[in-house]
Amino acid sequence: MRFKKVLHEMNPYTPGKSVEEVKKEYNLKEIIKLASNENPYGAPSAAKEVLVNGLTGLEIYPDGYAGDLRAKIAEKLEVQENELLFGSGSDEIIVIIARALLGEGTNTICATPTFPQYKHHALIQGAEVKEIPLVDGAHDLDGFLEAIDDNTSVIWLCSPNNPTGNIIENDQLISFLDCVPDHILVVLDEAYYEYVVSEKYIDTTKLFQTYKNVIILRTFSKAYGLAALRVGYGIGDESVITPLNTTRSPFNVTSLSLAVAEEALEDQAFIDQCRTLNREQVERFYAYAKENDLHAYPTEANFVLLEVPGSATDATEGLLKQGYIVRSGDALGTPGYIRVTIGTEAQNDGFFKAFDTLLKR
Ligand SMILES: Cc1ncc(COP(=O)(O)O)c(C=O)c1O
Structure with a gap:
């Protein structure tokens, strides 16, 4: 083989x-x-009830558009429905991004140590991975900027960073985005967003309106307590979301997962x-x-x-x-x-x- x-x-x-x-x-x-x-x-307990009561219609494919959950998240975050992408956990969105943007002749930049799946999937796609060591547990964004070259396609930022827990503060993030060429996709993985208490952390969900090359990743696996069900989502400009959606497999999030996530979203x-x-x-x-x-x-x-x-x-x-x-x-x-x-x-x-x-x- x-x-x-x-x-x-x-x-x-x-x-x-x-x-x-x-x-x-x-x-x-x-x-x-x-x-x-x-x-x-x-x-959330109401979300668990949905699962218990939802065991009908197992023979029917899920809604590949995730329409109901999409509408609820769009309303909550005040974004358009076509600015969202759903994955079987944010893990799958990482795979989708790697498939859509990385390959031989491209490179990608991430911190080290950070969530290992960025590097893992970039390598499988044949991309070169440039790893920038953390400084005191935080992203060295100047180091990232220095590493950018003509072949850079994707930059991965993890905030809070797994495994250190450090965040990238507002002003640092904004000055960084101001310097990144707009053909490079910047992925801001916010798997732990709901836990952040620092006042130096902005609501990033509107960032893509100014920086069209940014996608935010969120998940129902952490604070929402639904890791077993595998629901994650991306928030970005339509020009980024549409090609990623084309890369996605058609029924990637199950009906039960979508229904439970929808209910969980209500329980702020x-x-x-x-x-x-x-x-x-x-x-x-x-x-x-x-x-x-x-x-x-x-x-x-x-x-x-x-x-x-x-x-x-x-x-x-x-x-x-x-x-x-x-x-x-x-x-x-x-x-x-x-x-x-x-x-x-x-x-x-x-x-x-x-x-x-x-x-x-
Ligand atoms: C930083 C980060 N991103 C993404 C994920 C993947 O989460 P999920 O695929 O469950 O949404 C994790 C899981 O540990 C993580 O720590």
Whole structure:
């Protein structure tokens, strides 16, 4: 078989250990997964009801236009319906962008470390990937500008950045966009947007009206608590959205997912509450880090990159044995740190207790 050469040098996505695997391996009754930045408070309850009651019409294809959800999001964000693109998670929109814009002879620019799927799909398309190291956990936008050349097609910005949680502040973003040639697509991945509390973060949903080469990515997987259902969307100018829509497969988001997301969108009180609770718990992580003289990156998301005593792999293993699944920085490009999803108050109590044992070693 003549697979693309690059695939021989790459690996499939390897998810962290599942709750069931860890239970079995360590003979534990309860496992707390703080590894994938999911919402520990679940999803809006009305949205869950839609799923339970929606099990009819399974033989019918979904609405490939996502008409109802599209109309609701357009109204909420005050954009036109043709300025939206739907994907099976924002993951799929990343694939669509890579397919539509990247190939041999092109290059793309992203931070490192950042969400790895930008690089992954760019490489599969045969593009060169220019990775610009973060500075203190934040995007080095001057470094991005220096890396632009005639073959640059896509720039990926992740704000808040996974895995550091840093944001790109308003003025930085605007001055950056002012300098990027308008034939280069700038993807602003805001998977954790709903958690941001910083006043230095603007509502980016209208940016594309000034900068037609910008697309914003959002998702129902994080604050909306619907990771299992796979719904993400892009917001951009029609001139960007239309060719991306052509690249999309026709029925990429399931009917059930669309219906649940539509209901979830109505529950702004749930989102506001999750943001507040998340922030309260983030502050506890900072306090814990300070008490123990450990560095924690300033996060605007629902996870924190926390320094550990010793190696990240050992710390991850030590926590796993006590029933806490986190992501080792050794796998994320941040050795000496672990990425911990901010849990509920009770989950975090348990996490701090488990972490205490690492400090005593
Ligand atoms: C920065 C970022 N972008 C995109 C995604 C993909 O999210 P989904 O495909 O579930 O919408 C994630 C998931 O972890 C992420 O962290």
